[in-house]
Amino acid sequence: MTSSGRVVLEHAEVAGELVQLRPSSAADAAASFELVHDQPAITDWILWDGPESIEELEERYSCWVQEREDRTLYAFSIVERASGEWAGSIGVWHYHEEPVAVLGYLVGVPYQGRGLGTEAVSCAVELAFRELQVLLIRAEVFANNLPSIRILEKVGMRHDEGEEIFHEKRGAEVLSHSYSISRVDWELAAPPKGDWQVRSARAD
Numbered sequence: 001m002t003s004s005g006r007v008v009l010e011h012a013e014v015a016g017e018l019v020q021l022r023p024s025s026a027a028d029a030a031a032s033f034e035l036v037h038d039q040p041a042i043t044d045w046i047l048w049d050g051p052e053s054i055e056e057l058e059e060r061y062s063c064w065v066q067e068r069e070d071r072t073l074y075a076f077s078i079v080e081r082a083s084g085e086w087a088g089s090i091g092v093w094h095y096h097e098e099p100v101a102v103l104g105y106l107v108g109v110p111y112q113g114r115g116l117g118t119e120a121v122s123c124a125v126e127l128a129f130r131e132l133q134v135l136l137i138r139a140e141v142f143a144n145n146l147p148s149i150r151i152l153e154k155v156g157m158r159h160d161e162g163e164e165i166f167h168e169k170r171g172a173e174v175l176s177h178s179y180s181i182s183r184v185d186w187e188l189a190a191p192p193k194g195d196w197q198v199r200s201a202r203a204d
């Protein structure tokens with residue numbers, strides 16, 4: 001156990017109908033670079049401006065669990081099951097001092113509009129509630145990002161009224177909305193259990 005009794009995932013894979021979530025690795029760097037580098041359709045909607053090089057992504061994905069002072073990041077790849085191709089990524093930030101997880105995600109343009117994003121976020125929500133045992137899951141979304149807002153609504157998240165956030169993106173202020181779902185609301189919706197392979201530990 002950690003000092004706060006926090007669960008630490010050693011390995012996690014989740015299979016839905018359309019996508020599989022699995023830990024990202026350096027081997028995903030080339031496919032990810034292809035879909036994210038110099039792609040305004042992706043980078044206009046997230047705080048990160050995308051990778052400058054494949055090496056940057058190799059470094060980023062070299063360890064799928066990244067410890068920060070106040071949170072642990074789990075970096076998942078979204079793999080399209082039909083093709084086995086790398087279709088996007090989803091990060092789960094697990095906070096240390098509060099039972100909260102925050103999600104961030106992207107789906108490459110050729111894979112968009114087929115429900116992959118919705119299923120990937122739904123799987124990540126399920127994983128965070130079931131395996132990380134958080135009580136709340138949040139996401140921040142740029143105010144005019146309608147596809148992403150739709151995903152959050154479809155997985156049961158609600159707009160946190162009065163929790164507007166301003167971020168700086170390329171020198172301009174961007175308004176973001178906070179969305180969240182509590183464990184109670186998620187359990188009341190009785191979501192189906194996905195197909196799991198999770199190895200976790202409680203490390204001191």
Ligand SMILES: CC(C)(COP(=O)(O)OP(=O)(O)OC[C@H]1O[C@@H](n2cnc3c(N)ncnc32)[C@H](O)[C@@H]1OP(=O)(O)O)[C@@H](O)C(=O)NCCC(=O)NCCS
Nearest residue numbers: 042045105106107112113114115116117118146147148150
């Ligand atoms: C947001 C994103 C992940 C969506 O991925 P996706 O795989 O295309 O998502 P889905 O196919 O599951 O579709 C999501 C919903 O958005 C809707 N949608 C798509 N384009 C839309 C648009 N221009 N306006 C309104 N809704 C739209 C879809 O119709 C779908 O809703 P529906 O099921 O009710 O029809 C993807 O567009 C993306 O990566 N965008 C750039 C990065 C980003 O925004 N990340 C999220 C940051 S919070």
